[in-house]
Amino acid sequence: MSKPGPRSLEWGLTLPPLFWLTLFFVVPTAIVLLYAFKPTELYGGIGEGWTLETIRALFTRSTLILIYRTLYLSLTATLICLILAVPMGFYIARQRPKVQQLLLMLVVLPFWSSFIVRIYAWKSLLHPEGMLKQLLVYLHLVSEETVFLYHPWAVILVMVYVYIPFAILPIFAAAQKFDEQVFEAAMDLGMTRLKAFFKVFLPSIKNGLFGAVLLVLIPTLGAYVIPDMIGGPDTEMLGNKIVQKTFVDRNIPAAAALSGVLFLGVFLPLVFQSLVQKRQGQTHTVKGGH
Amino acid sequence: MLEFQNVTKTYGDVVAVDNVSLKIEDGEFFSLLGSSGCGKTTLLRIAAGFEAPDAGRVLLNGQDITDLPPNQRSVNTVFQNYALFPHLTVWENIAFGLKVKKHKSSFIKREVEKVMELIQMEDHAQKYPTQLSGGQKQRVAIARALVNQPAVLLLDEPLSALDLKLRQKMLMEIDLIHDEFGIIFLFVTHDQSEAMAVSDRIAVMHAAKLEQLGTPIELYEAPKSSFVAAFIGDTNFIDGKVIEKISGDYSSLQLELVDQQVQCFNDKKLKIGELVHLSIRPEKIHIAREKPVSSTKINLLHGEVEDYVYKGDHTKYWVRVNEFRFAVLQPNSRFLLDGKPIEWGEEVYIWWHADDGYMLERYSEVDTMLTELPSEEIGEADNPTEEEESE
Numbered sequence: 001m002s003k004p005g006p007r008s009l010e011w012g013l014t015l016p017p018l019f020w021l022t023l024f025f026v027v028p029t030a031i032v033l034l035y036a037f038k039p040t041e042l043y044g045g046i047g048e049g050w051t052l053e054t055i056r057a058l059f060t061r062s063t064l065i066l067i068y069r070t071l072y073l074s075l076t077a078t079l080i081c082l083i084l085a086v087p088m089g090f091y092i093a094r095q096r097p098k099v100q101q102l103l104l105m106l107v108v109l110p111f112w113s114s115f116i117v118r119i120y121a122w123k124s125l126l127h128p129e130g131m132l133k134q135l136l137v138y139l140h141l142v143s144e145e146t147v148f149l150y151h152p153w154a155v156i157l158v159m160v161y162v163y164i165p166f167a168i169l170p171i172f173a174a175a176q177k178f179d180e181q182v183f184e185a186a187m188d189l190g191m192t193r194l195k196a197f198f199k200v201f202l203p204s205i206k207n208g209l210f211g212a213v214l215l216v217l218i219p220t221l222g223a224y225v226i227p228d229m230i231g232g233p234d235t236e237m238l239g240n241k242i243v244q245k246t247f248v249d250r251n252i253p254a255a256a257a258l259s260g261v262l263f264l265g266v267f268l269p270l271v272f273q274s275l276v277q278k279r280q281g282q283t284h285t286v287k288g289g290h
Numbered sequence: 291m292l293e294f295q296n297v298t299k300t301y302g303d304v305v306a307v308d309n310v311s312l313k314i315e316d317g318e319f320f321s322l323l324g325s326s327g328c329g330k331t332t333l334l335r336i337a338a339g340f341e342a343p344d345a346g347r348v349l350l351n352g353q354d355i356t357d358l359p360p361n362q363r364s365v366n367t368v369f370q371n372y373a374l375f376p377h378l379t380v381w382e383n384i385a386f387g388l389k390v391k392k393h394k395s396s397f398i399k400r401e402v403e404k405v406m407e408l409i410q411m412e413d414h415a416q417k418y419p420t421q422l423s424g425g426q427k428q429r430v431a432i433a434r435a436l437v438n439q440p441a442v443l444l445l446d447e448p449l450s451a452l453d454l455k456l457r458q459k460m461l462m463e464i465d466l467i468h469d470e471f472g473i474i475f476l477f478v479t480h481d482q483s484e485a486m487a488v489s490d491r492i493a494v495m496h497a498a499k500l501e502q503l504g505t506p507i508e509l510y511e512a513p514k515s516s517f518v519a520a521f522i523g524d525t526n527f528i529d530g531k532v533i534e535k536i537s538g539d540y541s542s543l544q545l546e547l548v549d550q551q552v553q554c555f556n557d558k559k560l561k562i563g564e565l566v567h568l569s570i571r572p573e574k575i576h577i578a579r580e581k582p583v584s585s586t587k588i589n590l591l592h593g594e595v596e597d598y599v600y601k602g603d604h605t606k607y608w609v610r611v612n613e614f615r616f617a618v619l620q621p622n623s624r625f626l627l628d629g630k631p632i633e634w635g636e637e638v639y640i641w642w643h644a645d646d647g648y649m650l651e652r653y654s655e656v657d658t659m660l661t662e663l664p665s666e667e668i669g670e671a672d673n674p675t676e677e678e679e680s681e
Contacts, residue, residue: 181373184340187360188367189387189438203377 029263035256044250054253058261067261070237073152073227074220077159081167081216082209084160089171089208090201093178104172107165115162119229122158123149126230150232158230159220166215174208175201210273218266238262291316292337292442292474297346299332306332307343308498314442314476314491319468321477321485324495325521333495334444334478338367350441361390366435367444371451372427374419380430381406381415387438405433408467425456432467442474449484461488482522486510494518510571516650519569526575526616528568529652532560540587540644543568547614552589553644566649572619574646577607579632581639590641591616595634607632609640616640 036054039047057063092103110118125132126148136142148154178201186196202209224239231237238258245255292314299307307329314320322330335341337348339360347356355363366387374383384405388398406412409429419427428448435443445464449457465488468475479485485492486506494501494509494517502509502518513519516527533551534542541556545568554568576582584590593611607618618640632638 179371179373181369181371182375184338184360185367185369185373185375185434186386187340188338188365189434190361190390192359192361200375200377204375206377 032256033260033263035253036260038253038256040251040253044252046252054257057254058257063258066236066238066241069235070221070239071265073155073159073235073237074217074223077156077163077220078167078213078216080156080160081164082212085164085167085171085212086202086209088168089175089205090197092168092172093175094180104169107168110162110165116225118162119158119225122161123229126154126157149230150235152231152235155223155227155231155235158226159223162226163216163219166219167212170211170215171205171208174205174211178204207277210276214269214273217269221265222262238265291349291351292476293349294333294337295347295349297333297336297343297348299329299336299341299343305498307336309346310495310498310500311346312493312500312503314474316474317472318490319465319475319477319488321479321489321492322495323479323482323485323492323521324501325480328495329498330478330480330495331446334367334446334476337442337476338365338444339363364441365444366438366440366442367446368428368431368435368448370447372419372431374427374430374434376419379416379418380411380422383419383430384434384437386434391438401437405437408436408470409433424452425460428452428460429463432464436467436471440473442476443471445475445477447478447480449479449481457484464488486522494521496521513569513648513650516567516569516652519567519648519650523571524617525569525571528570528614530566530568530649532556532562532564532566532649534562541649543649545614547612548591549612550591552591552647553587554647554649555645556649558649560649565652567652569648569650570616570642570646572606572617573604573621575616575618575640575642577609577618577620577632577638577640579636579638582641587644588641589644589647590639592637592639595632595636595638597634598632600631605631607638609638611640 035046037050037052039049039051039053041047088107092100092107095103124130127133128147128149130148133142133146133148137144137146182200182204183193183196186200187193191199222239223237224243227235227237228240228243238261242255242258242262245251245258292312294310294312297307297310298305310329310333322333324330332341336343339355339358339362343356347354349355350364355365375386378386381402385398385402388401393401403412406415409432411426411429411433414422414426419430422430428451431448432443432445448464449460452460461484464475464477468488477485477489486509489506491503491505492509493503496517502514504512509518509522513522519525520527528548529546530543530552531546532541533544535556536542536553539556540553541560541562543552543554543566544550545552552568560566582588582590591611593609593616595607596610596615597608599606602622604622605620607620609616609618
């Protein structure tokens, strides 16, 4: 009897998860996407045959504005997360292990309470009668008429709050691997500390930055609860529209088409990243040791 | 010329460098030698500008550079872990310093290619640091520093991450590069054999202080302290007491464990009654079955061979004289097929010239451990900068 070769062993290991993913991820996603090409009936049912009508409807002005707004809000939140997370990750990585553990725990501490509860907390904080607003009014920093809630920046603020740990952690992990001596080498070769930070440190933690962008951009693109609860009419995002099309308008094909847009919005950065990594992999073959 | 003037550096309660003054001449290959935590790395980091001394000054060619940041000093460093830029190729790593200084690209290309040829890495220009072996990384680190044509090259334990064979090869390469460039090399190491092999002068550091400064020969042949005698090479340490002054600069010693009297050159003018260590290098002691023709200034003892190790070029004997075991090194210059080498248990005579012994101060307890260090220690290399640990 011949022993199973490494090749067949590889297949044996790969097949079960592949089967699982196909059945419960690829097939359902394909079904959802297929619905985008189905006609809709007046009372919410799915009609017979195929149509491109729903896809065409994506290119109407209102939908394009919606897509633009979704991208704008999520990209802004991602950018702010990055700007805050880079110095934080850098700082945490350079602390003594004890302090490091404490700071990391503080970063993940919000996860100990429910996402919904935290959103409600922000809602009452930002509320016109809320503590934050009253405090700022008391300090004469804003006028009594200012409304924080329902404003796009309120949505961005809460998204940054919720997702910044996902940016800090990968950046911290990359920064921790960064050798402090490399900094010194850059200064030794004529750079100032600040310049070394941008020209040497940031490129060195490139993978951590990519990870942070993906981990923040993907959930914010599909955000639904935050714009729904914190935002107002002018912060409606794709997620909200999909919910509305599904449950209010009972227009499943339209919801499926919007889901397809969202799917591409999440999928394309992933493809981009894997392409970049593949390109790096070719020039950057890591041999044994380091 | 690189000069340290009364440099002192403390971290909290720990004194890392204690009032060290040094003058390093142009073109010198100068080593800072000492065990972990002796302050040698701190001194190098002060020269590089990564640490500011609490007191004292650093002068480079007469100019006070104490307060200059690292990027404004004509000093470049080869780091212990190479610290190559992981996101840049070999070529880009080497060109880094010149690019930062905004040189013309044609100039950069010429200079980088010149040093690449010197370190024989032309074929690896487009590789990333992760694709290089330890020795190659080392070469790139040296090239990256030298391409800037600094006045001083600082080398911080540059060989400690390499295995023994490669270490010896790289050491010779560094020596050749030094000859080529003719600038000051300030070499920090804990390995006395490395320092001895390449240095013009060595500063032995111990407990934050400068213990002795001299050429390798001076340090080995005329150590000023027991620490230096024990740290550089092997030696026999025998407790003794000065009992009598004899003609000239010679004194007579009573050796404790050996229980005999010997003569020794007394250049330190030690007085009668003073307690000393007598240090005699193993290769200065002769060994034979027959009693040699005695003469003045020769200390002759009679003992028994307890053990020996044949090493090809030499044989090492351990000879017991009363309560003391002498280490004796006998070069195997001539081998006769019918000759019978000295073996275990044989009665032998050992002798040395009074000029070959050194009377040194008695050891303190802390130092005693150092006599037991193997002469070629490996593995300490993996320690991070010792000063940080002690914080």
